[in-house]
Amino acid sequence: MNKRQILGIAVIAAVIIVPVAIKFTNSKPKIEVELAKVSKKEIQPSILASGNFVFRQQVQLSSEVIGKVSEVLVKEGDKIQQGQVLLRLDPTLIRAEVTQQRAIVRSAQVNIERAQLNVDRQQINADRSRRLAEAKFIDASKYEDAVHQLNVAKVDLHAARESMQQASASLDQALKRLDKTEVKAPISGTVTAVQIKIGETAVASATGMAGSSLMTIADIGSIMAEVNVDEADVAKVAVGQRAKVFPAAFDDQPVAGVVEEVSMAPRANLPGASQGKTYVVKLRLSETTLGIRTGMTCRVEIVTGGGSLRPVLPIQAILTGDSMKLENKGAKESKEALKGAGVVFTVKDGVARKKEVKVGIADDNNQEILSGVVDGDMVVTGPARVLRALRDGDQIQEKKTDTGATKPTGSAASATGSASTAASSSASTTVSAEGKKS
Template identity: 40%
Template sequence: MSKSKKWAAAAAIALVLVVPVGVKLARGKQVKDVETEKVVLRAPSPSILASGTLVYESQVTLVPEIIARVNEVLVKEGDAVRKGQLLIRLEDESPRAETLQLQASLRQSELQVERQRVNLEALTVRAKRYAELRRHDLVEPTKYDEMQAQVDLAAVELRTGRETVKQAQAQLRQAQDRLAKTEIHAPIDGKVTLVSIKPGETAVPAAVSIAGSTLMTIADTRSTFAEINVDETDVARLSKGQGVRIVPAAFPDRAFRGRVEQVAMAPKQNPGQSRSYPVRVKLENEGLPFHPGMSCRAEIAVSQSGEAKNPGVPVQAVHYESSEGRDDKTRAFVFVMDNRRAVRRPVEIGLADDTFIEVTRGLKTGETVITGPAKTLRFLSDGEAVRSQDRAEARDSHQKGGKPS
């Protein structure tokens, strides 16, 4: 092999050995851009998650009380109605004819009672005369007894006639009530949320849901609520007035704010599920899309007593190591910004909510922890050079499409 070839081979070997080392050293000196945040005292607010449905404060379903054909439906879905307003007219020919017939029957009974009263008064006068004649022995005893019996019989007939009048009056009231039920009026102020029947269909009173058994639904839309189900393991942490965040399934990017108004005393048992307690949440938002019966999820803030005693950091700033043994405690750590380097710091953690986690040991207020970005944190090593950017500034920069400086 010639001398020039030997030198070429040696240079190639040197490149293979030296270049990777140089690349590694260059990488070690690369500065990574990170988001940071100052450590301050925080009191995390753990929350309870639950699901349920949206409802109005009060809702009334109107049902027919007589069998009749629908003549008119005077409102439509979405209309606002006032208490007592006429909503539906049912066919009233038969109840009206019955009412007129019973009114005539009542008048006849009243006339009969008047005749019986006049007859009793006349017999009473004659009986008094017979009594005077009998006192002077001018009339036979049997004649006097017969007259007295006629008076007693007339009195009984008058009482019977008066009872007949009462019976006719009761029948007339029943007929008038049936006639009144051919007009359906609004029982509350509210909005028509559902019309279940059309003109020409037959309204049928029934205990089960069949065609014609419901007419319409009216709801008081001035107040809206969420009825959620909270697991029995969490219900002890609930109390009236706690803040709740409600997110409808149809509008995941919008939320209702509310407060716990009532927690049920008794649980309900669902087949194949654990027991849960119904919780009623009064919503405070106005102008948001609302459809009763819409499913929703709820996040109930569990208030903490006392002031913040320990430092708190964003949840994404805490990392975990897998434990060696089954019974070993999971070890947590954070990266602290120290002299422009990421220093790994073991910590002990406490309570947490959706945003922050409490650090009971390992951090002091005023220190700077590295909070992101997530892709940088995933591969960050102890001692690496980093360039800090405040978390809020980084968020604004990303929203504007810029890069950290």
């Protein structure tokens, strides 16, 4: 092959390679996305709610008498039995009151005895005056005076007995207050909190006052979920329905639950809260080894009906509300108008295409698709930031797999293959030409 032929081959190779190189150099890089196929799955109608974990049985102990704490016999975490003494208040003042009331009772008893003796004496005088009056030895008025004195004595006796009852009642109250200086456990369980210390003053129950709360006891083996269900959904909830409970601390480890109680009255709104009504729903949890503690937050998915096969997509694939930008909608359209609608990006020939879809029921992972896409369509599911920024017509390719290979979408695969073939052919031609030249 002469030099002219070699030069001709080189020119032809340059004509093929340079445009291809320029095209690939100047083309916009493809956006890597995650894809999912519209498929039919069993989806059950459910509602979502949030709340926290509470003990089924929990008692907040308060003092019934005022006194300084002299002994605290338990600490947080101690297991206790019903009737066990938990703390003692200083009984000095109340014991003095008991002593005083006992003295008053004894005095009242003496007064009764004195009044009884007076009644007996006046009765004798009245009887004697009656006999003398009948025998005409004294005037009838003397007899009447004796009867009057007897009646006065009886009234005094009755008053003494009433005073005795009052003194006895006061003594009983003092004894009860003395007994209440020992605070005992009303239930068996575990001490979950001790809010008072030795030397502090316990006061009779009064919400919010320092010293009104002594300690908390609970049956820690009976934790349940307590969630707030919106008024629009509470009619769908019934006792016995199954649920999945997702503790915030173990969000990837749901716990099975069953609805045990649905409140009849709405929960009172806090000052400044929205006007929407919520209802408390309590759920019994299945056995779990998770370290769930009271006060932890949780979210709950309550299954409200039977399941059936429906075309679905992962929830994250559907843009709704503020995230969706419909081509034929104005910027001022309200969220209410968009309810039940959404936007997805399908993939065709490596190009993202925006489509409006109508959505139905959802569970915790999937959303039913009523219209807009069909079974088998490929739809962009993420990453979330990429999906929110994606535009109709963007060039995309499926995100790299764990092996590092990129899955081209649509015609991108054939284009990539053609480019590789062209590059290989050109390289072979160049090598041959160089070999011939040498």
